[in-house]
Amino acid sequence: MNELFSIVFHYLHGISRFKWTVLIVAWLFALIGWLMVYQMPNKYEATARVHIDSNRVLRPLMRGITIQTNVDRRVSLLSRTLMSRPNLEKLARMADLDLTVETDAQKEAMLSGLAKNIKLLGDRRNGSLYTVKYVHAEKETAKKTVQALISIFIEQILGDKRQDSSEAGEFLDQQINEYEKRLIETENKLSAFKQKNMGVLPGENSSYFGRLESTVSALKVAELELREVTNRRNSLKNQLSGDDPVFLPSGGSAAPDNARVASLRQRLDSLLVRYTDKHPEVVQIRATIKRLQEEGLATQAGSGFDVGGAIGSLSYQNMRTMLAEADGRVAELSIRVREYRNRVKNIKSKVSSLPVIEAQLKKFTRDYSIVKEQYNALLKRRESAHLSGEMESNADDVKFKVIDPPFVPSKPTEPNKLLLNSAVLIVAAGLAIGVGLLIALVQPVITSRHRLSRVSGLPILGAVSLIEEVSVKRKAINIILVTIPIVALLAAFAGVNFIEGLLPF
Known part of the structure; x- marks a missing residue:
């Protein structure tokens, strides 16, 4: 040390x-x-604070469609927009900065220095507040330049307000027209699909099985009616062909037996609807009818009854008419039975295609819902844009407002x-x-x-x-x-x- x-x-x-x-x-x-x-040389810095809502019209309309930028990006975009070359030339004329410019090189240097010395700073706590700064060797020139710059801002921003709203409205109209076409297209596809698969769509299963059950029931009724008519027709044929003759003489002695035979035949017809020919009761009734007919024939033979005359009787003609009606009814019911069978077959064939139909219906419904939702959202945004434009034109708040007017300190800043x-x-x-x-x-x-x-x-x-x-x-x-x-x-x-x-x- x-x-x-x-x-x-x-x-x-x-x-x-x-x-x-x-x-x-x-x-x-x-x-x-x-x-x-x-x-x-002394330099004076003129400052001013302004409120610039550059996204007042476009931001509410494009929310969810476009991406919002951060403060630095927004300031950069705003600076490039407002500090364009035409605006710089206009600013130089308004602030009398071009009085000493004689050559193109001097003009370029002046514009370059002007753009360099003008600063636009954004407030991170409030994205609509900006500070405008300009540094110049002369105090009054610095203040005059900032004031001229604010005037240009007001002129351009407020002048472009209607144009921005119009462009935003045109964009929305274009989007609405496109989505309207897509909506009509999806509606037509969904409607055509539902019409094609009516009765077998998901949610209509009860209707589908109800249709199947009702068709099967109708088929059974038709088949039953066909059997009844067929049996009646066969019975008439047998009577007319002579296998089961029922024509009796005009005397009254055989009337009770004839009435009994008719009653037994009605009973036989009702039994044949439910049972076959081999059923015991059917066999017994047939035997009784045959016995009564044989007894009637014997009585007719003893009384000299003319069988040939019975053929031309009125009863015979009625039975021929009934047989013709029965044949027509059989043909009619046969056609109905075939139709019902085809319907049952067609309905049953669609059971295997139900999952495919359900998947296709979900796809069409989903596409329709998405397009309709976007279409309705765009309609609401267009209405909101219209109302916002009216409110902006009538309200006191504006898109550009001077918070602090241009100020230059008495002492040099630099x-x-x-x-x-x-x-x-x-x-x-x-x-x-x-x-x-x-x-x-x-x-x-x-x-x-x-x-x-x-x-x-x-x-x-x-x-x-x-x-x-x-x-x-x-x-x-x-x-x-x-x-x-x-x-x-x-x-x-x-x-x-x-x-x-x-x-x-």
């Missing part, structure tokens, strides 16, 4: 040997630096000359000390026994003390003489800042 102090003391002593040189260098560099800072002057003072002092140290290193002296021992490499046997004849008064004068330039330098620093109006007091 002592060695370190010794080295520091040695260097300080060397610098003090050239203190006047150090002071001169400090003064020289400080004056040069302050002069350079003084010659730097450069920070107080900071620069302070830096000049510090650099000048450091540079002066460095010069003094450099001279001391070039012209070294021995200031202590330790230093002498290190330089010579020889041991020190003794030392002779220096008796200074300089009085205390003279030392004080030397200190004062050194202090005066230092104080004067500090005073000059304060004076420079005071003259330029950089001090807060």
Whole structure:
């Protein structure tokens, strides 16, 4: 540690040997630096805060369709839109920035500098608030430029308001027309599919099986009726062919037997509907009828009844008519039975296709629901756009509003000359000390026994003390003489800042 102090003391002593040189260098560099800072042109920053709702019309309409951008992206898009070349040229004319422009190169440089010095900053807490900044060497020009820029903003944003609403409305109309066509197409497909598969659609299973059951029941009734009519026809044929003759003489003796035979035949017809020919009751009734007919024939033979005359009787003609009607009824019922059988077969054949029909119906219904939902949503958005446009035209709130008017501080914003002057003072002092140290290193002296021992490499046997004849008064004068330039330098620093109006007091 002592060695370190010794080295520091040695260097300080060397610098003090050239203190006047150090002071001169400090003064020289400080004056040069302050002069350079003084010659730097002052720049004034004009600021204004505005409310710009750039998405007022499009954002409510396009929510869910388009992607919302973040603050930085929105500021960048807004800057490129509002700071276009036509707007910059118009701004230069309004702010009289083009008065000194003579050539195309100067014009390009002026427009480039204008675009570079204008800044549009967004507020991250409120996406609609923006700060407009512009830096210029002249205070009034900076303020005038910001005011002109706000005027251009108002003119362009509010002027494009109707156009933006119209474009958004056209976009919605186009989307609505497209979805309307798709909706009609899906409706037609769904309707045609339902008509084609009516009665077998999911949710109509009860109707399907009801149709099947009713058709089967109708088929059974038709088949039963066909059997009844067929049996009646066969019975009439048998009677007419002579197998079961029922024509009796005109005398009244056979009337009771004839009535009994007719009753038994009705009973036989009802039994044949339910049973076959081999049923015991059917067989018994047939035998009874046959016995009664034989007895009737015997009676007719004993009384001289003419069988040939019975053929032309009125009863025979009636039975022929009944037989013809029975034949027609059999043909009619046969056609009906075939039709019912075909219907049953057709209905049963659709059972295996029910899963496929259900899947197709779900697909058509899903497509129709999606298209209809989007179509209704677009209709609501168009109505919302119409109402929003009316509200905006009648409401007090606007798309662009000046929150803070253009303001320019009385003192220059750039450069920070107080900071620069302070830096000049510090650099000048450091540079002066460095010069003094450099001279001391070039012209070294021995200031202590330790230093002498290190330089010579020889041991020190003794030392002779220096008796200074300089009085205390003279030392004080030397200190004062050194202090005066230092104080004067500090005073000059304060004076420079005071003259330029950089001090807060």
